[in-house]
Amino acid sequence: MPSSASYLAATFALLSLHAANAAPGDKVYQSDFLSKEEALESIELPDGYHLELLLSEPLVEEPVMTAWDGNGAMYVVQMRTYMQDIDASGEKEPTSIITRHVDTNGDGTYDKHSIFAKDLKLPRFVLPLDDRVIVGITDTLDLWTYRDSNGDGVSDEVEKIYEGGRRGGNMEHQPSGLTWALDNWMYLTYEAKRYRFTDGKFVVQDIPRGSGQWGLTQDDWGRLYYSDAGGEKPAITFQQPIVYGALNLSGQEESGFRDVFPIAEVPDVQAGLRRVGPNGGLNGFTGTAGQSIFRGDRLPEDLRGDLLIPEPVGRMIRRAKVDRSQAKTVLRNATPGTEFIRTRDVNFRPVWTATTPGGQLAIVDMHRGIIQQGHWTRRGSYLREVIQKWKLDKNIGKGRIYRLVHKDFKAGPQPRMLDEKTSELLAHLSHPNGWWRDTAQRLIILREDRESVVPQLQEMARKDPSELGRLHALWTLEGIGNLEAALVIEALNDSDSIVRTSAIRMAEPFMATNDPQVIAAFESGLPEDPEMLVQLINSISASGTTAPEWLSLSKLIEEKFGDVEVIREVLRLREEVTRDARLAMERQQEGAQFAESMQRGEAIYRQLCFSCHGEDGHGTPIPGRAGAKLAPSFTGSPRVLGTGDSAVLVLLNGLTGPIDGKTYEGLMVPMANNDDQWIADAVTYLRNSFDNEASMVSPERVAELRKQHAKRSEAWTVEELAELEPEELAFNKNWKLSASHNEKELKLAFDGDDRSRYTTGKRMSPGMWVQIEFPKTTRISGITLDTTQSKGDFPRGYQIQISDNGKTWSDPIAEGAGSADLEISFVPVEARFLRITQTGNDRLYWSIHEMTLLGKAL
Known part of the structure; x- marks a missing residue:
């Protein structure tokens, strides 16, 4: 190029x-x-x-x-x-x-x-x-x-x-x-x-x-x-x-x-x-x-x-x-x-x-x-x-x-609808100019005397010579809240598809209440109109009805027309919406905070990110260029996984240059004018979608990174991010391990076997600690405490401190509540000593099946 x-x-x-x-x-x-x-x-x-x-x-x-x-x-x-x-x-x-x-x-x-x-x-x-x-x-x-x-x-x-x-x-x-x-x-x-x-x-x-x-x-x-x-x-x-x-x-x-x-x-x-x-x-x-x-x-x-x-x-x-x-x-x-x-x-x-x-x-x-x-x-x-x-x-x-x-047309007359009586607005519902129809419908619904024109609207919905007039009369009645089931049933048999199809949409509240009149209107069989069939599938689903009559009707459409492209895709989309709702429930079970963050993050992705990264997170194909994508895939991305810091930094400052050896046409622009929660939600969603699974990112961590790199104005490169992203520190036999309780077993937290564990041997109480002394000053930016094999033994609270001499300790560099798979990240620090203190009470022991440190040896 x-x-x-x-x-x-x-x-x-x-x-x-x-x-x-x-x-x-x-x-x-x-x-x-x-x-x-x-x-x-x-x-x-x-x-x-x-x-x-x-x-x-x-x-x-x-x-x-x-x-x-x-x-x-x-x-x-x-x-x-x-x-x-x-x-x-x-x-x-x-x-x-x-x-x-x-x-x-x-x-x-x-x-x-x-x-x-x-x-x-x-x-x-x-x-x-x-x-x-x-x-x-x-x-x-x-x-x-x-x-x-x-x-x-x-x-x-x-x-x-x-x-x-x-x-x-x-x-x-x-x-x-x-x-x-x-x-x-x-x-x-x-x-x-x-x-x-x-x-x-x-x-x-x-x-x-x-x-x-x-x-x-x-x-x-x-x-x-x-x-x-x-x-x-x-x-x-x-x-x-x-x-x-x-x-x-x-x-x-x-x-x-x-x-x-x-x-x-x-x-x-x-x-x-x-x-x-x-x-x-x-x-x-x-x-x-x-x-x-x-x-x-x-x-x-x-x-x-x-x-x-x-x-x-x-x-x-x-x-x-x-x-x-x-x-x-x-x-x-x-x-x-x-x-x-x-x-x-x-x-x-x-x-x-x-x-x-x-x-x-x-x-x-x-x-x-x-x-x-x-x-x-x-x-x-x-x-x-x-x-x-x-x-x-x-x-x-x-x-x-x-x-x-x-040259062959002159403009129509200037409207004076704001000065007209509500009854006078009815005539505009069948106007050949759609602007007049829309405006009249809106004004009638907003008027305080809207109820006064209900009889005329009902008559218009039945007999207006214009299908558009009948259509707008029906929707105006819906907007007023005076649409009766009998009129909807009549509209289902209108001479024009646009009215019949809208009547199905307007029937959704009656489907939800299993209105027998509306159910009876479909007992004679399926409509032949494809527009009505598609609308019927959507309306039955949207109504939330559980009536067997409606569900069997939807199933019948699926059986008879499931191989028709539009019907097939509508059914697929309905399954997708159902799957999304089920996924939201599963997230809720993992914790309200996580579920809410994922919900907000998904909304952000669908608003901003999907156009370049694709609905599936694998990148949007560029028309006419086989295999080319507007943006890279998120699945398994090292910038998305790991600590999540790289993804946060990209949102704060943008990303430029080749990515994993490929040049993309899309430009990742900064999103730093969003608040910390917004960025945390977006990154949490990326880390737990598209076959990814990783810990939440907190708004506090975003704030720390924003402050740490406040002077940076240019976009990041992947090489710069890789340098900042901490690596897993391999256990070194020269590390000196100590603990307030049962010190001799602390090495089991570093043996690579999540079936073995370190345990305090006593019920949890504030002040219990474990400590690592490194052979030389080491950069540390994260800790993982895995207790998933003994889910109840996680620390009820924690705080992290560092020291250069093992005697004088810093203020906590991280603190919070524990979990079975606790991932703690913080602004990188350099220290010889690292101490983790348990700060809560419980009748259970404090256990660590595996401990992992993130950072770089200096």
């Missing part, structure tokens, strides 16, 4: 040649900042389409997402401290804002602007409710509502509605995209949780899996589409609602779907050389963000239902057809060999798309030079060289929000 310097030289030479040979009229933009007119002109679009500039700097600077309230006011999230230089200086200063923009006369132009919320630390999402909006910010899982009580466009009432606690982690790896989905639950990326308002109360529920990175969208069926930029996956877990588990199927993308066709010839790719194409630009998805299913009604009909995938590194937006057949979705490029939207302008950074109230498409262009966060632009990185060469760090503080329009 060539060096980055030689590669860059070749790349820039290629680009110079490309520019020199450009045909007359071609524009080859470099890093110079274009005017708003030039930037707009540079964007390639299909025939009939064009972009309108809605907002730009100085009104919006560093915009990352947008959303609209029921009256069409647009809220724009602005990360104003994001990468203001190549080192991310001051990035987490709380000076970001959310702005509010109003079209006062309905002409399509936002003419009234205000700073709705300020002094925020990198806000991540805004979700309008009624006259409130939910806001989330970086480094916390807390949720707040902001409200403007006097109509001046500035929030003056702030309420914390959920105490989620500190999040931490790299800012690119934190929740975003809070979405009120069809099922009336709110979902967001990463977190294995969902949220809901039930009778005005905020409810939180765990779900099997979190997913995604930046952005989230849903289709008309309520299936959520996530993306994973770090794993180079433009769309994931869209086959079924994620509440049933993260289902991905083989072949869910057409062959070559991840190949991209940008015209920007800039090699500023986080993944390095393997992601640079022949023209010097991006060759495959890597930075996907802010995707959306277009559900509007004021663009050509063939765009409706397509998935729009922004790729800010490629300066382009992919349009994907969503082909659904036999309960399986396959994505394909709607514009083969090219992209729906693309430009050579190096500052075009589309990071968000959304269907507008007017039925068109909004595109948020962060419009800047650097798009990757500072962890990936560190000194010595490939990306830093490119940024400096192209002067990308000079383009900051800009922003563009565009509206995609078509």
Whole structure:
């Protein structure tokens, strides 16, 4: 592989040649900042389409997402401290804002602007409710509502509605995209949780899996589409609602779907050389963000239902057809060999798309030079060289929000839902623009007089001419809490699959209570609709029912359709969820502290680590490169096992260079801004998953290592970690062993036979000790006391001390409670004498079957 310097030289030479040979009229933009007119002109679009500039700097600077309230006011999230230089200086200063923009006369132009919320630390999402909006910010899982009580466009009432606690982690790896989905639950990326308002109360529920990175969208069926930029996956877990588990199927993308066709010839790719194409630009998805299913009604009909995938590194937006057949979705490029939207302008950074109230498409262009966060632009990185060469760090503080329009369509009218009566909102549940349907459903559920429209909703669910109107009427009733079993049974026989399948989801509470009416509805046999069959399996399992009628129905589906790909994979996923629950119970039996740490660690792994290291911990394969992985396997890794110190240090400072003789494309970035418990949980999970088995890592040990290496800023190499990782000190006959009780048997603790043992010969009491005198000063960093063959004989408490002369002893360098397989680690110390003192009381003897010391002879 060539060096980055030689590669860059070749790349820039290629680009110079490309520019020199450009045909007359071609524009080859470099890093110079274009005017708003030039930037707009540079964007390639299909025939009939064009972009309108809605907002730009100085009104919006560093915009990352947008959303609209029921009256069409647009809220724009602005990360104003994001990468203001190549080192991310001051990035987490709380000076970001959310702005509010109003079209006062309905002409399509936002003419009234205000700073709705300020002094925020990198806000991540805004979700309008009624006259409130939910806001989330970086480094916390807390949720707040902001409200403007006097109509001046500035929030003056702030309420914390959920105490989620500190999040931490790299800012690119934190929740975003809070979405009120069809099922009336709110979902967001990463977190294995969902949220809901039930009778005005905020409810939180765990779900099997979190997913995604930046952005989230849903289709008309309520299936959520996530993306994973770090794993180079433009769309994931869209086959079924994620509440049933993260289902991905083989072949869910057409062959070559991840190949991209940008015209920007800039090699500023986080993944390095393997992601640079022949023209010097991006060759495959890597930075996907802010995707959306277009559900509007004021663009050509063939765009409706397509998935729009922004790729800010490629300066382009992919349009994907969503082909659904036999309960399986396959994505394909709607514009083969090219992209729906693309430009050579190096500052075009589309990071968000959304269907507008007017039925068109909004595109948020962060419009800047650097798009990757500072962890990936560190000194010595490939990306830093490119940024400096192209002067990308000079383009900051800009922003563009565009509206995609078509020559044959005009925007729809501006909504006034916040001013309408609840009864008037019903008409919008069948609106051809999905934004109107979603917003009306949400507003009705949040209204205090929601019960007043129940009869009309019931009538609409039965007779509305639009299947989408019937669908939203049913889900609105579910959200209000007035969905009756009889209406669900009627919906099971609806003429449209989308309604029938949702009716099965809505039947889950009735399954849980073994409602005889709902059971009877399925007595005639299995439905023929594949969508209903898949949903039936998921709903029976999710309901938790134990009724034999439901369990036998699930078994029948398995017997008749178990060889069908989607059914087979859904059943496999259900077994995986069951296995995970059983594993959690087994961990609980090993100790509440261990179980809780493993649970938290697993959540961290599934949020952050799996995209590079894989679901199985063996490394994510790189498409198109046989045997190549984004990151190394954790199974049996010496950096994961041993004392665990190496894994902690990697999380604190990152890891660079070859690993066990192999070079990996993924870059392990520091996670030091997470707290000690977070890091301890992550490492404990790695040490006890993927066929690994090792001791817990404590937050106290993390704190010790953090303090010990506080001055280090660069990433570790495996060679440096190996030097720090202690080795097992082989027993030396020149060690002098002594003990407060039964000294002559202490040698049995070092004989390599775990059937023999040292024992005090007397019941445990405080002050009993064993001691080792080394022939010369020795570095020690850990001790293992194994009593698993006599599980009750472990020390009830312990403290470790050292001495240079055997007379003057240090304060305890480690102390705590004992266990049958006690592993004690501490900051390496140098000493001639080591003493372990038993500090508890018990009627049993203190025994040691085997003692192992970790360290290095000096």
